[in-house]
Amino acid sequence: MEKKEESYSFYEEDEQQSAHQAGVWKVLIVDDDVEVHRATKSSLAEFTFQGRGLMLLFAASAAEARKLIVKHGDMAVVLLDVVMEDDLAGLNFAKYVREDLKNRFVRILLRTGQPGIAPEKSVIVNYDINGFLEKSDLTVQKLYTAIITCLRSYRDITDLETANIVLKTEFEMRIEAERKMAEQAQQAAIGLAILQIIHGAKNILNALKGGKYIIESALKNDNLDLIKKGWDVTKIGIARMEDLTCGLLDLSRFNRLEIKPYSINTLIGEILDACRNSQTCSEINDIEIAARMGDSLPEAMFDYKAVHTALMNLICNAVDTCRDKVYNSGASGKVAINTYLDVNGYVCIDVEDNGCGIGQDDMKNIFKLFYTTKHSKGNGLGLSITKKIIEEHGGRLDIDSELGRGTKFTIALPQRQQLNNNEQKENHNG
Structure with a gap:
């Protein structure tokens, strides 16, 4: 004790x-x-x-x-x-x-x-x-040696830990800075998108106001011809507002795709019938549309409504650019649609036109939201929506264009067998 x-x-x-x-x-x-x-x-x-x-x-x-x-x-x-x-x-x-x-x-x-x-x-x-x-x-010497050895080890370990803490802190600060930058960029993009939507809506509203003014003037003078003219202007504004609204809805809704096996050839046939019967695109009577469907093309995995929207955007764009060429030069406008299976097993659709083509400066921005080469006739949503849809399917959208000679867009979608194989691999790995 x-x-x-x-x-x-x-x-x-x-x-x-x-x-x-x-x-x-x-x-x-x-x-x-x-x-x-x-x-x-x-x-x-x-x-x-x-x-x-x-x-x-x-x-x-x-x-x-x-x-x-x-x-x-x-x-x-x-x-x-x-x-x-x-x-x-x-x-x-x-x-x-x-x-x-x-x-x-x-x-x-x-x-x-x-x-x-x-x-x-x-x-x-x-x-x-x-x-x-x-x-x-x-002995005293052995004790000294043992303690010095331990102190060296303790020093090295604590120094390393301090360095790790500093690195971790710097890493977290960098991640936070990048997050804030991304957030600011996103906010800036949203702000720009809102401004562009407002700008587009304002232009449409001006057109509607112009039609309203013409109609009101015609009503005062009981001028039926002027009323028809004002109504034509108003219809253009309404159509452009419909395009803008539908485009924004399409951009936001394709988040949960209902992917099922479908025939691309059947889908294209339905789209072309709808275009010819209801003139969904711009006037197509003076544009030749030829479709060459690949024989024995396998089914692809896709959301019917989403890919329908994507193909409709490409075909209507092709028709519009051909009409511009017809109007400007009098040359005949042609749109060719081809389907085939590529060497990597993707079901592909080419939409090719002999229209005005796209310049190199425009090519850099062609898929950006609200970027358009159609000026007042476009809202810059179609190609952004199309690219988003195809990429969400695990596919790709390629473009090949030359100013004055036309443009070819290529959609590549995974076919049924390929997607099933990928799912099997994931299930096996899981």
Whole structure:
């Protein structure tokens, strides 16, 4: 009992004297022998490493050591006896430090006078211990060497941890900065989109106002011909507003596709019948549309309504550009639609025209939202919507154009068998 009381007052006094020291290495001596405490303190009295001395803390039991290791989270080294309250008190303390406190930084040196109880080999294998010293064979030089080795290791580990924290902080700051930039870019894009929508709607409203003015003037003068003229202008404005509204709806609605196996040839036939019968596109009577369907073309996997919209956009664009060429030069306008299976197993649709073509500057921006080469006749939504639809199907949309000679758009969609194979691979990997 006398030893324990003397030891307790010894470590407590030393801790109080050193509590406010800066630039020291903290070393905890855990041993139930007060003479070991005194000898260790004497041996390490002049110890320095990298210009820093030692702050020695003493515990006479594993229970006392637990309190100190919790209080001093920056403990560098523990000189640990094995047999104290019981035969495994020291080893249980080491396990507590590593497993309960999750402290992987502090270096633990076992210093035992009874190596038979805790053989070096089994201790090193079964416990996260950094060194093993026998009291009977321990000299001051060996103690110095062991502690310096542990301090070097502790320094390197803590330096690495500090560097990791700095890198993690910088990485998180960069991610946050990129997130804010992306958010700002998105807000800017939304703002630009709103401005362009407003601009387009304003132009349409001006056209409607013009038709309204003509009709009101005609009504005052009871001029039926002028009323028809005003109504024609109004119909153009209404049609453009319908196009704008439908385009915006199409852009937002194709998020959940109902993908099923369909025949592309059948879909194209239905679209062409609708165009010819109801003139869904611009006037097509003076435009030759030829379709060459691939024989035995396999079904593709797609959402019928979405791909119908995409193909309708391309065909109507082709018809419109051909009509511009007919109007400007008197040449005949032709639109060719071909379907085939490419070498990669995709079901492909070419929509090719001999219209005005697209210049290189326009080609860079052709798929951008609200970008149009049709000036007042277009709203810049069709190709953006088409590209979005095809890519959401896992397909691709390619363009080949030359100014003055025409344009060819190519849609490539995965066929049924290919998509099933991909699903099988994912299920197998899962």
